[in-house]
């Protein structure tokens with residue numbers, strides 16, 4: 001019997017929307033106030049949805065304590081109170097929440113005890129983003 005499990009995590013981080021592919025004027029035109037060189041911050045909320053068979057012994061898809069430990073090491077220790085633009089994963093990628101969602105998806109895909117269905121990331125009370133993987137991944141890109 002398969003079930004879905006949702007778990008929420010919170011972290012704070014700063015960023016600046018900017019790309020080397022554009023000159024200063026185009027960066028300002030495209031990213032507006034979010035291109036301010038001083039950056040700005042958000043309190044992000046991440047919800048991961050995991051699935052799998054309900055273990056008949058534990059009654060669980062996976063143990064939340066194991067998922068939390070994984071999230072602590074692989075998500076929170078990496079992103080909390082960081083400037084996203086300084087992280088390797090954003091070296092060549094604009095630190096939008098679309099790209100952040102994809103990066104977080106890649107992280108939780110490696111959780112061994114359950115299958116990742118999707119990630120949902122809230123950036124502000126008005127903006128939220130979902131990523132559930134590509135329907136037909138190109139071989140060799142993951």
Ligand SMILES: Nc1nc2c(c(=O)[nH]1)N=C([C@H](O)[C@H](O)COP(=O)(O)OP(=O)(O)OP(=O)(O)O)CN2
Nearest residue numbers: 015017034040042095096097098123124125126127
């Ligand atoms: N497609 C995207 N557009 C924008 C993103 C994004 O990740 N993907 N991110 C931003 C910003 O980082 C920005 O800080 C959010 O700005 P804004 O939408 O103006 O913020 P809110 O209106 O929700 O909240 P305020 O704090 O009241 O401005 C921009 N665009």
Ligand SMILES: [Zn+2]
Nearest residue numbers: 015034040042
């Ligand atoms: Zn922002």
